[in-house]
Amino acid sequence: MVIYFKTCEICGQAINKGRLEALPLTRLCIDCAKTFGSDIKDSNTKVGMDQDTYCDLLGAVRS
Known part of the structure; x- marks a missing residue:
């Protein structure tokens, strides 16, 4: 489900x-994310x- 209205936690703008x-x-919002850094943290994926x-695989290539 995508939420289409949310306000910024810093500035309060939509x-x-x-x-x-x-x-x-x-x-x-994009302006606060640019100023303060993104609030989205990416998970480490191996x-x-x-x-x-x-x-x-290296052995198979060499043989």
Whole structure:
């Protein structure tokens, strides 16, 4: 569910509809986010592969 009306926690202005569609969890308008930093924190996502898989693939390429 996308919320189309929300006010900024810092300045109290309405948060732009497009911003809410892109970032439904945002609590700041774009101007406050630019000034004070984003309120959206990205979770760490592990990218890549474990060392054993890498070694197996490396061995397959070398043979």
